[in-house]
Structures are given as C-alpha cells and as structure tokens.
Amino acid sequence: MTPQTARTTTRKSGVGTPPFAAHGFWRLLVLLAAFGMFVVLLIGRLATLALFESSRAYGATSTEYVPERGDIVDRNGVPLARSIYGYAIWVKPADLLGDRKQLANQLAAIFPDTPAAEFYAKLTADKPGYLRKRALPEQVKQVHDLGEIAIEFPREATRLYPQHDMAAHVLGFVNRDGRGAMGMERVMNDYLRDPSKRSTPLNLALDVRVQAALESELASGMAATNAKGGAGVILDVATGEVIAMATLPSFNPNRPSFANIPDLGQPIVDGRYPISRQTNNVTNRVYELGSTFKPLTVAAALDAGTVRDLSVRYDATKPLQFGRFKIRDSHPSGRWMNTPEALIHSSNIVTAQIADTLGAARMDAMLRNLHFDVRPDIELAEKARPLYPKSWDRLTNMTVGFGHGIAVTPMHLASAYAAMVNGGIYRPATMFKMKSDAKIPGKRVFTAATSARMRQLMRMIVVDGTGNQADALGYRVGGKTGSAEKPGVGGYSRNLVVSTFASAFPMDNPRYVVLAMLDEPQGTEASSFQRTAGFTAAPVVRKTITRIGPLMGIIPDVKRDVDVSELMPLLWKAKGEQ
Amino acid sequence: MNGERKEVPWVLAAKTGKIGFANRLGRGDRSPLGVWFWELDRVLLSLMMVLIAIGLLAVAAGSPAGAQRLSSSTTQLSSLHFFYRQLMWVIFGVPLMLLVSMYPREQARRFAVFGFCIFFVLLALVPIMGREVNGSQRWIGAGFAGLQPSEFLKPFYAVAMAWIISWRLKDPSLPVLVLSSIVTGFVCFLLLMQPDLGQTILFMGTWFALMMVSGVPASRLWGLIISGVVFIVLAYNFYPVATQRIDAWIFGTEGLTHDKMALATLTNGGFFGLGPGLGIKKYSLPEGHTDYIFSVIGEEFGLLACMVIAILYFAILVRIIIRLLDEKDQFVVLAVTGLGAQFIGQAMINMAVNLGVFPSKGMTLPFISYGGSSILALSMTCGLILALTKRNPYLDRSLYMVKG
Numbered sequence: 001m002t003p004q005t006a007r008t009t010t011r012k013s014g015v016g017t018p019p020f021a022a023h024g025f026w027r028l029l030v031l032l033a034a035f036g037m038f039v040v041l042l043i044g045r046l047a048t049l050a051l052f053e054s055s056r057a058y059g060a061t062s063t064e065y066v067p068e069r070g071d072i073v074d075r076n077g078v079p080l081a082r083s084i085y086g087y088a089i090w091v092k093p094a095d096l097l098g099d100r101k102q103l104a105n106q107l108a109a110i111f112p113d114t115p116a117a118e119f120y121a122k123l124t125a126d127k128p129g130y131l132r133k134r135a136l137p138e139q140v141k142q143v144h145d146l147g148e149i150a151i152e153f154p155r156e157a158t159r160l161y162p163q164h165d166m167a168a169h170v171l172g173f174v175n176r177d178g179r180g181a182m183g184m185e186r187v188m189n190d191y192l193r194d195p196s197k198r199s200t201p202l203n204l205a206l207d208v209r210v211q212a213a214l215e216s217e218l219a220s221g222m223a224a225t226n227a228k229g230g231a232g233v234i235l236d237v238a239t240g241e242v243i244a245m246a247t248l249p250s251f252n253p254n255r256p257s258f259a260n261i262p263d264l265g266q267p268i269v270d271g272r273y274p275i276s277r278q279t280n281n282v283t284n285r286v287y288e289l290g291s292t293f294k295p296l297t298v299a300a301a302l303d304a305g306t307v308r309d310l311s312v313r314y315d316a317t318k319p320l321q322f323g324r325f326k327i328r329d330s331h332p333s334g335r336w337m338n339t340p341e342a343l344i345h346s347s348n349i350v351t352a353q354i355a356d357t358l359g360a361a362r363m364d365a366m367l368r369n370l371h372f373d374v375r376p377d378i379e380l381a382e383k384a385r386p387l388y389p390k391s392w393d394r395l396t397n398m399t400v401g402f403g404h405g406i407a408v409t410p411m412h413l414a415s416a417y418a419a420m421v422n423g424g425i426y427r428p429a430t431m432f433k434m435k436s437d438a439k440i441p442g443k444r445v446f447t448a449a450t451s452a453r454m455r456q457l458m459r460m461i462v463v464d465g466t467g468n469q470a471d472a473l474g475y476r477v478g479g480k481t482g483s484a485e486k487p488g489v490g491g492y493s494r495n496l497v498v499s500t501f502a503s504a505f506p507m508d509n510p511r512y513v514v515l516a517m518l519d520e521p522q523g524t525e526a527s528s529f530q531r532t533a534g535f536t537a538a539p540v541v542r543k544t545i546t547r548i549g550p551l552m553g554i555i556p557d558v559k560r561d562v563d564v565s566e567l568m569p570l571l572w573k574a575k576g577e578q
Numbered sequence: 579m580n581g582e583r584k585e586v587p588w589v590l591a592a593k594t595g596k597i598g599f600a601n602r603l604g605r606g607d608r609s610p611l612g613v614w615f616w617e618l619d620r621v622l623l624s625l626m627m628v629l630i631a632i633g634l635l636a637v638a639a640g641s642p643a644g645a646q647r648l649s650s651s652t653t654q655l656s657s658l659h660f661f662y663r664q665l666m667w668v669i670f671g672v673p674l675m676l677l678v679s680m681y682p683r684e685q686a687r688r689f690a691v692f693g694f695c696i697f698f699v700l701l702a703l704v705p706i707m708g709r710e711v712n713g714s715q716r717w718i719g720a721g722f723a724g725l726q727p728s729e730f731l732k733p734f735y736a737v738a739m740a741w742i743i744s745w746r747l748k749d750p751s752l753p754v755l756v757l758s759s760i761v762t763g764f765v766c767f768l769l770l771m772q773p774d775l776g777q778t779i780l781f782m783g784t785w786f787a788l789m790m791v792s793g794v795p796a797s798r799l800w801g802l803i804i805s806g807v808v809f810i811v812l813a814y815n816f817y818p819v820a821t822q823r824i825d826a827w828i829f830g831t832e833g834l835t836h837d838k839m840a841l842a843t844l845t846n847g848g849f850f851g852l853g854p855g856l857g858i859k860k861y862s863l864p865e866g867h868t869d870y871i872f873s874v875i876g877e878e879f880g881l882l883a884c885m886v887i888a889i890l891y892f893a894i895l896v897r898i899i900i901r902l903l904d905e906k907d908q909f910v911v912l913a914v915t916g917l918g919a920q921f922i923g924q925a926m927i928n929m930a931v932n933l934g935v936f937p938s939k940g941m942t943l944p945f946i947s948y949g950g951s952s953i954l955a956l957s958m959t960c961g962l963i964l965a966l967t968k969r970n971p972y973l974d975r976s977l978y979m980v981k982g
Contacts, residue, residue: 024791024793027790028791029899031791031919032895035895035919035926042930042933043889045935049933050845050881
C-alpha cells in the first residue's frame with residue numbers, strides 16, 4: 001500500500017491567507033464575542049433570579065389575595081376574623097327628590113331592626129351621612145329599587161367574624177376607624193395592618209371545635225342552674241397555649257357596642273348587646289375563687305416539708321376560732337381528718353391549719369412564683385389586676401389557704417393548675433399557636449414529686465370527693481371544686497356564689513387544664529337543689545371533656561388511671577362502706 | 579463472483595442514474611434535491627428546527643392565558659387557539675424557509691433586493707394607509723391579509739445593504755457607505771413615525787454590524803457608537819415613547835406593570851419550573867404568548883430551560899460566524915452577518931426585556947413567540963441565511979483546486 005500523503009497539510013495552509021480584508025476576520029470574532037458577553041450576562045441574570053429572587057412578587061400580587069387587614073384563624077386554619085368588602089348606604093339629604101317621610105317608612109320596611117323615625121332623622125339631616133353602615137346585597141338592591149338618586153352604595157372594607165358570638169372576647173372587634181378595639185384585634189392591630197405581613201393569617205392557639213364545645217356546655221350549664229353568667233378556659237399544660245376561652249353570655253363582634261348600653265335584663269333588639277357583655281371574665285375580672293386554692297396550699301406545704309406525712313390528722317371537729325373570726329366547714333364532718341381527706345371533703349378548717357404551719361412567707365412566695373400578684377400572663381390587653389393581700393398576718397395566710405381574702409382571674413388559676421400538674425413548671429399562657437418543636441421557657445414552682453402527688457390527690461377528689469360529678473368516664477379527670485360566696489353589701493352573701501371547677505385530664509399524663517365557672521347558679525332540680533361547684537360547675541367540666549377528649553386525640557380508657565392505691569387506705573370509711 | 583459483486587451505492591447510482599430510497603439525499607444522490615441537501619448547513623437547519631419546536635411548545639403553554647384574555651362573554655376562544663394558529667403558520671413557514679434556502683446565491687440576492695424594494699414602499703405607505711393597533715400604526719392591509727411591512731423588510735434590508743456595500747469591491751470610488759446610511763436613516767425615520775422604537779434599534783444595530791464587518795476604520799466605528807449614545811439621549815429627551823419607557827425602567831413604576839408581572843411570572847417556577855400547563859402567574863400576564871413568552875417558559879419549564887434557549891440562540895450565531903470565517907465572497911459575509919446579527923439581536927433584546935435588564939419594547943422572541951408575520955419573516959431570514967451559507971464543504975479543502 002502506498003501511504004497517503006496527499007492530505008497532510010493543515011486546513012489553514014490549504015486556505016492560505018484570510019479570505020477577505022484582514023480585519024473582517026477579526027471583526028467577525030469581535031461581533032461574536034460581544035454577543036457571547038451578552039449571553040453570559042443574560043445567563044448570569046437568570047441564575048441570580050433563580051437563586052435569590054425566586055417567588056418574589058415584584059409588587060405583582062394580582063393573583064394573591066392580600067386583605068386590607070390580616071385574617072385571624074384558629075390553630076387548624078379555620079377563619080375567625082376576615083376582611084371583606086361590604087356595602088354601606090350613604091345619603092345626601094340635600095339632593096333627595098322623593099318624600100322623606102315615605103322614604104323613611106320604605107327603608108324601615110327593608111330594615112325592620114331600625115325604626116322609621118331614625119331613618120327620617122338621617123334623611124332630614126343637614127349633612128350627608130350613613131343610612132346604614134352595612135347592608136346585604138339583596139337589601140342594597142331593594143334600596144336601589146326605591147329609585148332615589150341621593151342614596152349611594154359605597155363599598156367599604158369591613159371585618160367579618162364568621163363564627164359570630166364564638167370566641168368574641170378573644171377576637172375582640174375593630175372600631176369605626178378600622179383599628180382593633182378589643183381582644184387580639186387590639187393587641188395585634190399593627191401586625192394585622194402591616195402590608196408586608198397581613199397576607200399571612202394570624203394563627204391563634206384556639207381550636208374552634210373545642211371552643212364550641214366549651215361554650216355550648218357552659219351555656220347548657222348556665223341554663224340548667226339559672227346562672228347569671230359563665231366563664232371557662234382550656235389550657236395546654238405543656239405549652240401554655242389557650243385552646244379555648246369563653247365568657248358567657250357573649251356578644252356579636254360583627255356588631256359591637258360602642259355606646260354604654262346598660263344591661264337591663266331586656267331581650268336583645270337591633271343586635272345591640274349591653275356593653276357589660278364585652279368584658280372578658282376569664283382575664284379581666286377577679287374573683288375569690290375559694291376552695292380551688294386548697295390544692296395549691298397543700299402543694300406548697302408538701303414542697304416546704306411542713307406536710308411530710310399525709311396520714312397526719314388535723315382537728316376538724318369544731319370551727320377554728322381565731323380572734324373574733326371563725327373558720328368553719330360548709331359540710332362539717334365533725335372528726336379529725338388527714339390531708340387527702342381534707343381535700344376530698346374540702347375542709348376549710350384543716351387547710352387553714354396546713355397554711356398556718358406553712359407560714360405566710362412561703363405562701364406569699366409560692367403565689368408570687370405563680371404570678372398571682374400581677375395581671376395574668378396573656379397577650380390580651382383586657383387584664384385585671386388581682387386583689388392581692390397587702391400585709392400577710394396569720395389570719396390572712398389562713399384564709400388565703402382556702403381561697404379567701406385574695407381575688408385573682410380564672411386565667412391565673414388555670415396557669416397555676418397547669419404548673420401544678422405538668423411536673424411543676426410555670427409557663428405563661430399564650431394566645432398564639434406554638435410551633436411543635438418550640439422550646440417554651442418556664443420556671444420551676446413545684447418539685448416534680450409534689451406535682452406527681454398532686455395528680456394523685458386531685459384524681460382522688462374526683463373519684464371519691466366533692467368533684468365526682470366531673471368524672472368523665474375513661475378520661476381520668478382530676479380537679480377541685482370551689483364555691484366562693486360573693487362579697488356583697490355588708491359582707492359575704494350566703495346565697496350568691498361563684499362556683500368553679502378547676503381540673504386537668506388525663507391525670508396519668510396531664511395534657512389539658514379545663515376550668516369552668518358559673519356566676520350565681522341557683523339550686524335547681526338539675527343540680528339537686530345545690531349551688532355548690534360539685535353540682536353546678538363539675539358537670540359542665542365532665543360534659544365538656546367528654547366532647548373535647550376525642551377531638552384532642554385522647555383515647556378514653558377505663559382500664560388506665562393514675563395509681564392512687566398507696567393513698568386509698570388513708571381515707572376513712574364507715575364500717576361496711578366500700 | 580461475476581455479477582454477484584455488490585456495487586457501492588453511489589457507484590451504482592453513477593452508473594444507472596437511479597438511487598434507492600434508503601440513499602435518497604445521500605452522498606450519491608445527484609438530483610437537485612440531493613445536491614441541495616448535501617450543500618446545506620444541516621447543523622444550522624437542525625438548530626433552527628429545534629427552536630421552532632420549542633416555540634410550538636411555548637406557545638401551547640402561553641396560549642391559554644392569551645385566549646382567556648381575549649375571550650369575551652359571547653366568543654369563547656379555545657384555550658389552545660394560539661397554538662393552532664402558530665402550528666398553521668409553522669406549516670407555511672418551514673416550507674417557505676426550505677424553498678428560500680434552495681436559491682443559488684445570485685438568485686437569493688435578486689429575490690432579497692426585489693423584496694426590499696416592495697416592502698420599503700409598503701413601509702412608506704404605512705403612515706398613509708396603515709391600521710392602528712395598540713396605539714401604534716404598524717400594520718397594513720386588514721384581517722387575515724394584514725401584515726407588518728417592517729417585519730419583512732428586516733431580512734431583505736440586511737441582504738440589500740450587504741449588496742450595496744459589496745459594490746465597493748468592484749469600484750472603490752462608489753459612495754456606498756453614504757448610500758447605505760441614507761437608506762437606513764429613511765427606514766428608521768419611517769419606523770419612528772409608527773412609532774416602533776424596538777425595530778428602529780434593530781435596524782440600526784444591523785447596519786452597525788455591517789459597518790463593522792465591512793472594514794470601516796475603528797475610529798469611525800467609535801464615532802458611530804458615540805452617536806448611538808447621543809441618539810438614545812436625544813430620543814429620551816425629545817421622543818415621548820422613549821422617555822416614558824426609559825423612565826419606567828430606571829426609576830421603577832408605581833403599581834402593577836408589565837415588566838413586574840413578567841419578572842414575577844419568570845421567577846415563579848424556580849430552576850425547574852412548575853411543569854407544562856401548571857403555570858399560575860401567566861394568567862395575569864398580558865402578551866404571555868407573544869412578547870413575554872420567555873417569562874411563561876420560565877414559569878412552566880424553569881430558568882434552566884431559559885438558559886438553554888439563550889445558549890441555543892448563541893449556538894446558531896457561533897455556527898454562522900464559524901462558517902463565515904473562511905468565506906471569500908464579501909457580499910455573503912456581510913449579508914449573513916447582517917441576517918444573523920439581526921436574528922440573534924432580536925432574541926437577545928427580547929430576553930433582556932423579559933429579565934428586566936432592558937426597558938420594555940414590543941419585540942418578539944424569534945421563532946418562539948406567536949405571530950404570523952413574525953414567523954413568515956423569520957422563515958425568510960433563516961431561508962436566506964441557509965441559502966447564502968450553502969456550499970460544497972470539501973470544495974475549499976481540495977488541494978487540486980485552482981486558487982484565485
């Protein structure tokens with residue numbers, strides 16, 4: 001074979017000189033390089049956009065709904081407060097063509113809740129004004145059909161509370177200028193109006209299902225006992241989250257009262273509730289909560305070591321005389337009782353003695369550790385200052401031991417109970433939903449051993465004591481009754497009580513504190529003609545827990561319970577009683 | 579062995595003048611079609627076909643948004659309305675491109691110069707008998723027969739200018755640069771009347787590329803660049819359309835504008851996109867199937883796809899320029915440079931507008947944006963590029979060729 005040598009020359013030498021004017025060749029390359037640089041610029045821009053600015057809206061948010069004021073939702077995202085555009089009806093009286101008297105009557109026919117005279121006054125006013133701040137589209141159409149050109153229908157951003165009365169005290173409402181005037185609307189006003197944040201709804205810790213159950217059971221408890229009002233709160237013991245908070249009777253935040261409309265006990269007309277209903281009784285009103293303080297006293301005594309042996313008995317045969325003051329039991333047992341028996345039968349005499357041995361200084365320290373001396377720890381603005389003893393003499397210490405001579409809000413008590421059963425850590429209550437992995441700061445108030453002991457004792461109160469009406473089957477409820485007489489003119493009134501049941505469940509591993517309070521319950525057939533908490537508030541707690549337990553993922557189990565066997569022999573029983 | 583020996587196909591073809599189906603368009607196919615295919619830059623053709631295919635996909639993605647926008651309560655456009663229309667234009671456009679690419683150089687030049695004369699006249703007629711769309715007078719004729727003379731003028735302009743400049747080789751005394759500047763100036767004046775700032779810049783850019791490659795001294799080129807800057811400054815000060823666009827670009831705008839919506843759409847899909855047909859923001863984007871189709875691609879196919887498209891355009895230019903580097907005919911170099919710079923320049927400007935780098939101007943993304951005039955004119959551009967870059971790849975390399 002002959003080696004092929006014909007094509008060994010390179011391409012360049014084959015072509016020879018550049019094909020046309022020398023700089024044409026280079027200028028083509030310059031042109032190419034210029035375009036190449038531009039492509040690099042474009043790709044660089046694409047990369048920076050993808051890395052640093054993806055999903056930025058560039059102000060182009062037309063596909064996203066950004067409300068005028070942020071939504072408020074519950075822990076599962078159910079809307080509690082939203083912003084919508086509603087119709088208002090506006091009149092310019094000077095331009096009116098028709099007969100005003102007739103027009104007022106026609107308007108009153110469309111809006112039966114407003115008298116014709118009120119419309120007539122607005123139609124004859126000097127200045128233009130609202131005939132109606134809010135109206136439904138069909139009402140607007142009816143008014144439009146009246147054919148009056150001086151009536152206009154501007155659309156205005158308005159706040160809608162789709163759940164109406166539910167959780168009204170927590171949510172609050174906005175005033176006519178669109179500023180939050182109460183509740184979370186007031187506290188979070190700036191956040192809800194912040195243009196950069198308001199597209200994300202405010203997530204509350206509240207669970208509407210639990211809130212609904214609590215409100216409905218409180219309402220039926222009120223109806224059954226002819227109580228004047230009711231209040232309740234459900235708290236997560238581990239996080240301090242407020243799962244439900246209710247004050248009854250409630251009001252409609254869609255139509256709040258700004259004027260001082262007194263509560264005359266008359267039926268509600270025109271959707272305008274008395275302004276007193278807008279008070280949040282859980283956080284903004286203080287009560288002498290009575291016997292519900294006894295477990296706190298016992299816990300402090302266990303911690304301090306002043307009660308070391310639960311079998312030690314105290315004299316409860318006769319009222320305790322202290323100076324001119326007499327401490328007596330509402331249901332005197334007339335015998336010596338040990339600590340578990342004192343809690344189970346709610347003995348003031350024994351608790352006063354335990355408080356006395358504990359001493360005022362330690363009682364004061366425990367209550368201050370639980371923040372009973374300051375307004376409750378919660379984000380709401382409507383918070384009452386407790387009536388805390390100014391000087392701790394012996395008698396004050398003894399009465400505080402069973403919950404008299406000190407007035408705190410139900411919120412205080414719920415937080416204290418949470419600390420007592422959760423292992424002894426006090427955490428401030430919060431209205432906001434916590435992240436599941438959030439570390440919530442807390443402060444130790446009781447030892448873990450005391451907390452474990454208190455769980456047993458509280459469970460025994462429900463199994464064997466005054467709280468047995470609260471025993472929701474399988475939910476291992478533990479709690480304490482409290483029936484405090486209301487201070488009235490000239491001393492305590494024996495007939496008007498505030499009955500409270502403060503509880504936690506399930507007692508073998510507490511998850512939630514449930515507190516229910518009825519204001520001035522009457523002895524009715526439903527409560528066995530009793531006013532005390534064991535017959536009025538305790539059943540409300542039982543029914544509430546039976547409803548909310550399954551919602552919270554707590555499985556009712558009659559075979560499980562906190563072990564109280566070591567304490568059961570301490571309870572004295574009459575011969576033959578099981 | 580006798581008679582059983584299998585002939586190599588091209589030898590067989592040479593002997594019999596017939597060729598089997600399997601070897602059609604192959605090396606041995608001596609029919610005009612076979613020669614055309616052999617001489618064609620097939621890589622360039624494939625790159626263009628890929629672009630057209632991407633364009634069909636992109637128009638299918640952008641079509642629902644445009645169709646929704648143009649639908650009224652009485653007439654409901656099919657969500658793929660623009661896709662079907664684009665498909666129809668591609669069915670016209672691709673054969674047109676192949677047909678134009680079959681012209682020999684001389685005929686291609688004559689065709690382009692003839693086309694330049696016709697569309698130049700049409701462009702001059704636009705101010706008199708044009709039709710106004712979206713505030714500017716760019717269209718001539720009505721309905722289906724309507725066309726934008728400036729779109730078609732672009733490729734013919736590049737070839738015609740290249741031809742004028744190449745006269746210089748025959749007679750250096752001819753004032754070709756002055757002649758070409760006068761023609762360009764007149765075209766730009768007509769375009770600014772419409773007003774169409776984007777096309778004006780494109781024509782001037784094409785002319786600049788021609789000047790550059792034709793061997794104008796560097797000092798004059800710098801002079802041109804400076805006068806370009808002066809032109810932009812003057813346009814900003816005295817031409818309201820430019821003032822408004824440039825102000826919006828530099829100082830930002832209040833509220834919702836096209837460029838903000840385009841950026842929001844573009845970045846919505848991240849690197850990998852939301853998936854075909856799953857775009858959300860495209861529905862709020864006007865002109866999602868035409869000027870802002872690049873943003874729709876970004877949302878649905880991701881920014882990586884956008885990068886690939888930018889690289890694809892650049893690859894076309896690289897292929898064209900490499901082919902020109904050892905080209906001897908100055909007319910061909912100039913014409914193809916002009917056509918290529920125009921084609922790729924338009925793509926770059928459109929992408930830059932979509933990315934918020936340039937102020938917005940009405941310009942389509944070549945072969946990807948929807949538009950009948952645009953597709954046909956671009957088919958013409960690419961057909962001319964293919965026709966002029968066509969040659970026997972081994973002709974120059976043969977050592978036995980007589981070098982001139």
